[in-house]
Amino acid sequence: MQEERWHRQGCLAGKGLALSPGFYPVSVKKKFLVNGITRGKMFVKKFKEDFYDVIQGNRCLLLVNFDIDAICACKILQHLFKNDNMLYTVVPVQGISNVVQSYQDNCNDVKYVVMINCGGIIDIVGHLEPPEDMTFFVIDSHRPLDLCNIYSESQIRILHSQGSGEDIPEYDEVFRDSSEDESDEDSDGESRQAKRRRLNEEDMLRKRERREWEEKRDTILFNYSQYSHYGKSSAVLMFEMAWRMSKDSLDMVWWAIVGSTEQAILNKVEPQVSVLEAGNLQGQVSRLSHRQGVDAERQQQSAVKIIYDKDLQLALYRHWTVESSLRHSMTTAVALRLWSIRGEQRLRELLAEMGLPLAQSKQRFSSMDLNLRLEFREMVEKLAAKYHVEDIIGASFTLQFGYKFKYCASDLVYAMLALLESSGKDRSPHHCFLDAMDCLSRMKKDTLERGIEKAKVMLASVFKTAQGILEMKKVMNAGSFLYVIIPEGTVDGRLFAHPHTLLMLAQFVLRAYVGSSKRKGAAAAPLVASANYEQEEETCLLVGIPPICEDQPRSLFGKAFEQAAKNINAALDADYFDTTIIRLKTQDRSNFFDALATLLT
Missing domain, CATH: 3.10.310 (Diaminopimelate Epimerase; Chain A, domain 1)
Structure with missing residues (x-):
């Protein structure tokens, strides 16, 4: 299988390259030729009616990518499926070849396949060659989406956010009736004299128009596909569906928060988009907290509580030492240039000016003096401008359950990333995927703590x-x-x-x-x-x-x-x-x- 994946690439342009007639390989060009059919974009806008109600009562195959957003989206769907007693199979996939193999291994007796962050950018029908009665629902934040999926007759249905602002080419701009090509191919058997008779002015004009259309099509395809980027979090999309179905909960909005936070931490979307999404999710948290009778002043410690408040954007600082968190957080490490001797001196100066004893800064945050813990954020805020670390002042979501379970969303992202990428001889990728998913369960605190310890090693290795x-x-x-x-x-x-x-x-x-x-x-x-x-x-x-x-x-x-x-x-x-x-x-x-x-x- 490994050898089959190594292939010679087709002719595709990069930045600053002139477009040419050979911009797309012949095999790709044929995908955009159809027999006179006009189709609309196969986007699912009514998630409940056109997605959930369709698959409800049927066994589903869930193909889930190895990323945090996909895992969170899958967790929300699993919760809905369990409540509705639906049968489903979850299969983690790491790449395109893995999708093909996983589909072939699990497609028997399945009519509906849900692909989370793993199907949008490939021609699904071309790769999987499914029977006509098989339907694929695609929930994918990768962009740009494959046009063959977008303009599928009905077999591929893409769950798409309203007002995404994507400039998707119109059908007639990239697809064309193939009957003209077939007539040209049929003419190969004609005599030379017959061919000469056909090459009249009308034929020449038709061929010129076709060449012009193909050149324009190639330009449109290039402009559409030249940049890779990300769209709305798939976990947030699934939460919004649960909300419209009146089946949402604080657990679900928390999973959506974690999926959205992963996009922010890995710079998958622009900062202003992350801020707007956080504001929307904060509104959902307030609504659900009120609905469930959650009162900040009379909170029972056995209940779930999600807080959105000003916080420090320091990696794992509640579960690490202050010094280690400052050193291994990208924002502070870059601003203070902590890879240099002068940077180390500036870190010592910052700690001293904060009034934080060196011994305390080397202790686990939870073991520090109570007054220092309570005043830590204010200490940092006072000196942020002087040391050019203003970016660490922000807001974040924190989940609290009971007396000891308190984690912010970024804690879970780092822990899940560390577990997800810790596969080796003693741990298969499949087990790593399940470990990462277990971090989302409040009952699996030991797995989350193990992930946080691995995340510390990961962040320290990145810095080193x-x-x-x-x-x-x-x-x-x-x-x-x-x-x-x-x-x-x-x-x-x-x-x-x-x-x-x-x-x-x-x-x-x-x-x-x-x-x-x-x-x-x-x-x-x-x-x-x-x-x-x-x-x-x-x-x-x-x-x-x-x-x-x-x-x-x-x-x-x-x-x-x-x-x-x-x-x-x-x-x-x-x-x-x-x-x-x-x-x-x-x-x-x-x-x-x-x-x-x-x-x-």
């Missing part, structure tokens, strides 16, 4: 590796982009063979580099990070991220990666649902970076 890269000046400038290669043989090297961890490292390194660089235009440079993936197969993992100056986190690396690989005739494994994440033969990496630099110049 970034520190080494910056100290050794390993961020290379390729002109149109930056790149960094994680050294082989490091203790933490295996950790970065996972996409999310490598993504976090790339974002840390880019922000630190831009913050400390004197080079003009550094903020406008995207970055590619690479780490060894499989030592035996001699493959490496690559992740591309957009420049930090971009208001919208859209990346052009998906198309650029494909074109660069084609230009050097390199085998590329683009199996991930995020097209900015790929695998490559390690021996091709150097030539690949050269080709990418030429392409983006």
Whole structure:
């Protein structure tokens, strides 16, 4: 199966490339030729009537991507399914080939397949070749969506948020009647004299119009698909459906909050979108708390309570030491330049000026003096402007259950990420997926605590590796982009063979580099990070991220990666649902970076 996934890429353009008639391969062009059928966008707007009521009472197959938002969305659906006594099968999937195999293994006696964050960007019918009576419901935050899914007759139905603002091409702009092609093909058997008679002025005009339409179509497709980005959280979409069905709860809104928080932490959506979404979710929390008779002044400790309040954007600080949290949170580490000796001095100065004894800062936050704990946020706020760490002042959601269960949404995101990406010889990816899902259960506190401990190791490894890269000046400038290669043989090297961890490292390194660089235009440079993936197969993992100056986190690396690989005739494994994440033969990496630099110049 591994060998089947390595393939030669088709001709796809990247930034600054001129469009050509060969912009899309023949196999792709044929997808946009139909037999005179006009179709509308297959978006499901009425989630209850056109999705939930349709599948209710039937056994469903849930294919769920390995990301936090997908897991949270799945958890909400599971809760609804259990309440309605529905039969379902949950299968975690890590890539496109995994989707194909999982579908083939589990499609018997199933008429409805729900794909969460894993089906929107691929031609589902083309990849899975399902029977005509099989229906797929797609809940996917990846963008852009595949046009064959959008304009499916009825087999593919996409759950889509209202007013998403996506510029989706019209059907007639990208699909055309194939009867003309068939007539041209039939003419191959004609005699030369008959062909000459057909080449009259009308035929020439028709062919010219078709060429012009194809060129325009290629331009439209390129403009639509050139950037990879993310849409609304799938977990939030599922919560909104539960709300409209009057089946929502505080647990469900909490899962939606965690899914939305993952998008914010990993910079999948612009900050203002995260703020607006948090405001909407706060309104839902207030409504549900009031409905369930939750009173802040008379709260029973056995009940669930979600609080939205001003908080410090410091990673895991309630479960770590203050010093470690300040050191390993990207915002403070970059602002104070903690990878340098001068940065260490500034951290000591900050702690001293806060009036926080060094001994206290090295203790677990929960073990600190009570007065210091209560005053900690105010201490930081007073000095935030002086030390240029204003960004750590914000607001967050906190879940409280009983006396000891108190976690903010980002705690769960970091814990789930750490568990999700801790697969190895002693732990399969499937078990890691279940561990991450267990973090959402209030009854599985031990799993959540284990995830938090792993998250500490993960964040410390990200900082330590970034520190080494910056100290050794390993961020290379390729002109149109930056790149960094994680050294082989490091203790933490295996950790970065996972996409999310490598993504976090790339974002840390880019922000630190831009913050400390004197080079003009550094903020406008995207970055590619690479780490060894499989030592035996001699493959490496690559992740591309957009420049930090971009208001919208859209990346052009998906198309650029494909074109660069084609230009050097390199085998590329683009199996991930995020097209900015790929695998490559390690021996091709150097030539690949050269080709990418030429392409983006």
